[in-house]
Amino acid sequence: MHFEVISTEIFILVLGLFAIIMDLVLPKNESRKSIGSVLIFALTAWLIYMFTLYTPQAVIADGGTATRYFNDTIYVVDNYSIFFKQLFITATIFTMLFSLDYMQTVLRYKGEFYSLLMTALLGMCVLASSNDFLTAFIGLELMTISFYILVGARISSKNSSEAAIKYLVVGSVSTAIMLYGISLVYGVTGSVHFYDMLRNQYLFSSAGLAGATMIMVGFFFKLSVIPFHMWAPDVYQGAPTPVTAMLAMGSKAAGIAVFMRVLYVAFPLIGYYWLPILAVLSAVCMIGGNIMAIRQTDVKRMLAYSSIAQAGYMMVGIVSADFAGMKAVMFYGMLYVFANVGAFAALSLVEQHRGGSDYKSIAGLAxxxxxxxxxxxxxxxxxxxxxxxxxxxxxxxxxxxxxxQGYLWLAFVGFIMSMISVYYYLQVAKAMYLDKGNDEPIVISGAARAAAVISVLATILFGVWPEKLAEITNLASFTFLQ
Structure with missing residues (x-):
């Protein structure tokens, strides 16, 4: 076993244990912001270090390997997984930055918030590197169970408790469906390893196809793909705003990371027949998510339906099933993190000071x-x-x-729905700039201000100069599809 391969996971686990120990050691009446500050600094340093872990494309082209394995190839670390782990860590850093004050004033149990964020992050990283169904299932449940608790972290809020119960029930159903699908696939193929599925003729039996379909449906639940989206609006609305942000940024990206590996590595032949279905589901998500978002009166609920539409946009790249499509999905996933940080940092501030996230609460925010x-x-x-x-x-x-790839109609649907989304996004801007509300100045902490400003600068920078991020996504895609 080469433990350096899982150095990122070990580091995150140590940080989670550190958060638990410090919460026990520090006096109860003392602020827990120092724990968050240490975690932010440590994760930022590790994020920078991870750029040295990439295998250059020149080395790959010369016949070198960019893939490292742990424990007999069930856990793979390549440029693809490194990119997604950086995405997860970036989302976690920004979430902790704008939640330092929110956590102190809104949540009762403060130290647990950081340790659960670390376990959720650990689950995401396991998902990105998993190379068999059991490892993927462990990572998925580690992430999901952490979110079950985080969604209900506002003990005094009935909406938070209700959201946690709904998320638990729906999440348990999707988990059961996926696990039963895995058992069927294992029953007909005799293996849970992704590469063993590649050309296994028994996978095309009735049981094998049923199992593969159940696994796909399980992923659709996690990605809130219509018609498996029913949990998202209530959970997004009821959860603490920083947790909602992590659900939108990290959880969705983790689902996309493992979904593409399963589709392109474990089920490439079945996936070929799935592409038209994925194209239809992508269009349904874009249409349904954007149309339903128009009628929402709560901004977090609107962003939930918006995230359903965003899942549809990312599935557009998956449908192309080639180098350019995978690169586009990863590129868009990172940009989606920066966009969400700005939106949820503002919403977190509003919820903290005005007690809500509806349009009346954001009125006059400008x-x-x-x-x-x-x-x-x-x-x-x-x-x-x-x-x-x-x-x-x-x-x-x-x-x-x-x-x-010949899906002109799908791009047309995406373009039209993008234009429609401008309407309800500008409704938020209208409420902030034109509607009358509480004009009392809101004190913004330096950490929250830094998260918001950095995110918007990155959003503009990558809009006018996307080459650097495109180079990294090119490298990750090339490694995965070599």
Whole structure:
């Protein structure tokens, strides 16, 4: 066993244990912000270090290997998994930055918040590197169970408790469906390893196809793909805003990471027949998510339906099933993190000071917190794909990739729905800038301000200069598909 292969996972586990120990050691009446500050610093340092773990494309082209294994190939570390782990860590760092004050004033159990974030992050990293169904299942449940608890972290809120119960029930159903599918696949193939499925003729038996379908349905639940989306609006609305942000950024990206590995490695032949179905589901997500978002009166609930539409956009790249499509999905996934940070940082501030996240609560935010209002506006415009934000570059990559594979109609649907999304995103801007609300200035902490400003700068930077991020996604895609 080569433990250096799982150094990132070991590091995250140590940080989670550190958060638990410090919560026990520190006096109960003392702030837990110092724990978050240490974790932010440590994760940032590790994020920078991870750039040295990439295998250059020149080395791969010369016949070198970019893939390292742990425990007999069930756990793989390649450029693809490294990129997604950096995405998860980036999302976690930003979430902790704008939640330092929120956590102190809103949540009763403060130390557990950080340790559960670390276990959720650990589960995401396991998902990105899993190379068999059991490892993927362990990572998925480690992440999901952490989120079950985090969603219900606001003990005094009935909405938070209700959201946690709904998430637990629906999540348990999807887990049962996926696990039964895995058992069927194992029963007909005799293996749970992704590469063993590649050309296994028994996978095309009735039981094998039923198992593969159940596994796909399990992933659709996790990605909130219509018609398996029913949990998302209530959970997004009831969960603490930083937890909602992690669900939107990290959880969805983790599902995409393992879904693409399963589709392209374990089920490539079955996946070929699945592509038309995925194209239809992608269109349904884009249409349904955007249409339903228009009628929402709560901004978090609106962002839940928006995230369903965003899942549809990312599935556009998956449908193309080639190098360009995978690159576009990863590129858009990172941009989606930065856009969400700006939106949820502002919402977290509003919920903390005004006690809600509906349109009445954000009314007049431009006067009481002009920086946050501007950040949120830019973030929402990026989600809509308006130039020169990064969202425009991301959607351009996605639609170009799928058009090259002959799905012109799908790109057309995505373009029309992107234009429709501008309407409800600008409704938020209208409430912040034109509607009358509480004009009392809101004090913004330096950490929350830094998270918001950095996210919006990254959103604009990658919109006008996407080359550097595109180089990394090229490298990750090339490694995966070599």
């Amino acid at each position: 006067k009481s917190a002009p920086v946050m209002a501007a950040v949120m506006t830019v973030s929402l415009l990026s989600m809509a794909g308006i130039p020169p934000t990064a969202g425009f570059a991301g959607k351009l990559y996605l639609f170009t990739a799928v058009v090259n």
